[in-house]
Amino acid sequence: MKSVYMDHASATPVREQVIEAMLPYFDQHFGNPSTVYDMGLKIKQVIEEQRAKVAKLIGAKPQEIIFTSSGAESNNLAIKGVALARQKKGRHIIISAIEHHSVLNSARFFERMDFEVTFLPVDEYGLVDPERLSRAIRSDTILVSIMHANNEIGTIQPISELSAICREKDVLFHTDAVASVGNIPVDVNELNVDLLSLSGVSIGAPKGIGALYFRDNLRLMPLIHGGIQESGRRGGTENVPYIVGLGKASVLAVEELFDKMNHLEKLRSLIISGVRERIEHVKLTGHPDKRLPGHASFCIEAIEGEALIYMLNQHGIYSNTGSACASKALKTSPVLVAIGTPPDLAQGSIVFTMDSSNKVEEIEYVLVKLYLAVEKLRSLSPLWRSKEGI
């Protein structure tokens, strides 16, 4: 059976070159970077080289990068690290209504610790209104966290506009760039952010490695207390192989970005126009233009998203519904609710996320199978039959 993987926002295969780069660090160069003998010192040096590569990917300085175990850990470290370090300055945090669970639940954690959290609404495309952000900032606001691109609807926020407002009011700005890094240009200075989370998963490095950018000498309470690793900001022996993998993947991501974007925009355009032409009563979710190049998401009327995923799966097509992490936990996606999708329609969510390995020919295959699956599911739906007068 043909296999078409279009769920790259959930997971990507680790790239061959990345695996090759990592392998010697499992059993040959295996020493602990904190040791004082030659093997340790060499490995410490290797880690610093990777830090520079990751920094380059986002226009940062090497000393502004902390390696973490995931994008989720980076988000936790950003929110908790800043909130705990700055709580004497104020106890108010602002996040958008469509943040990843790791940001959302970190913020909620502080609500129980006598912080106040403002959840900024978004418009029908998932965009945060800069005016609204400006009005939400108070004298005790210490941190704003708004994601760069949303993994479920693909919308890209006007981060530099939003961060400028915060900069002016001396409020720190964090962005979760897990979905954007490697897919669009990400530069911490252009975005003008103080903290930025990224993950290896998005760029063909393994699950289990991420990084947090923090501007210069920003104070940050560690999330994982321990020894002097990562300049005292994250305890635990460094995960050397994955750090090497993230370094390699960063170099490749820089080299390939513009070709990848061109390719993905073409695929996205084919899938969006194809769905609109062939399937009735379907809504593109997220912004029509300000969206990730490889991201196409829809709500299809009178369809259960999960049933659709299963049917496509039977034809070797891998796609998603709602956020990857939340897909089993929630019936209705909070992101789709936040952009004003009626609950019935939100049930019919389907998300295709592509990368360089996807091919033009695959799109036609997906469109055919999607059409047939929708027809089949609708033919079984009493709701649809009554609507169509059958």
Next chain:
Amino acid sequence: MKSVYMDHASATPVREQVIEAMLPYFDQHFGNPSTVYDMGLKIKQVIEEQRAKVAKLIGAKPQEIIFTSSGAESNNLAIKGVALARQKKGRHIIISAIEHHSVLNSARFFERMDFEVTFLPVDEYGLVDPERLSRAIRSDTILVSIMHANNEIGTIQPISELSAICREKDVLFHTDAVASVGNIPVDVNELNVDLLSLSGVSIGAPKGIGALYFRDNLRLMPLIHGGIQESGRRGGTENVPYIVGLGKASVLAVEELFDKMNHLEKLRSLIISGVRERIEHVKLTGHPDKRLPGHASFCIEAIEGEALIYMLNQHGIYSNTGSACASKALKTSPVLVAIGTPPDLAQGSIVFTMDSSNKVEEIEYVLVKLYLAVEKLRSLSPLWRSKEGI
């Protein structure tokens, strides 16, 4: 040049069988375990199989295991997760004076959050006195954390005696078993503990994977908030390859434990008696019998430990001084201070930690080079020369 690696407490090479087990999960079975389609479900199943293997290693039930990114994260999750979940019950924590930095600094973090922490002294061998623990427990004590075996002096605590006291007084007991798992039998029921940390590094799995055992349905505030992974107790997409590696390493550790212990006890005995016979003015640190089988640690008079490490390194011998994580941060090891080592003598700390790959022949080589290095360093030491009347 000959190479003799005797710093297994700092890092171990990942075992070949472990690497082989992990490899297919990088680019073949790469799906996200939280997805609903076949690939995700299969990987979810694989994770649960590994959970059972890790559980078996320590006599736990699979649902009592949380995968983390390191022993340090496990320790943080244990201390912070319990303290935050139980703070209404009380705000007093007890730890020993010789805990790993990840326990120590997690506890200190709570001191700044209006908790009180008691640091239990240890005797000259590094042992915690059960009587003393009993007296330290108060009505507001919520957690005691005492490590199973110390990585710097090798001493094994009488955990079941200590935990029995806590059980009687309804205080939770956590043990950091990073140094003991895979080296001596570790069974959560025999030890009678509520929480136990372990790490992949100790058993030939990669750096960057660990686990926390928590008894049954113990309440635990997540350290990394996020989605529903690890039953909602740790957010972030699961690090599938390393989880598979930890599972494989756990199976091997169970199979090989007793042969390994016998082998290591022999090596330990050879190195300890050899050092005592050949080098004057040397003190074995830690307990003579209640110590890890592959662990030999000394303080050598009129020697700088770091200089000794460098000299041995020139002969291909890898050993350590003080705790691996702290070796660059601190001049005098807090563990050696806690067991009453005079500061001068503590400077001369050297630690050999062995595993199955070490051979009897290597011991003679190390003893010869160690003797020569000590002679050389002492000949350069004014302190030694005046003492010897040269």
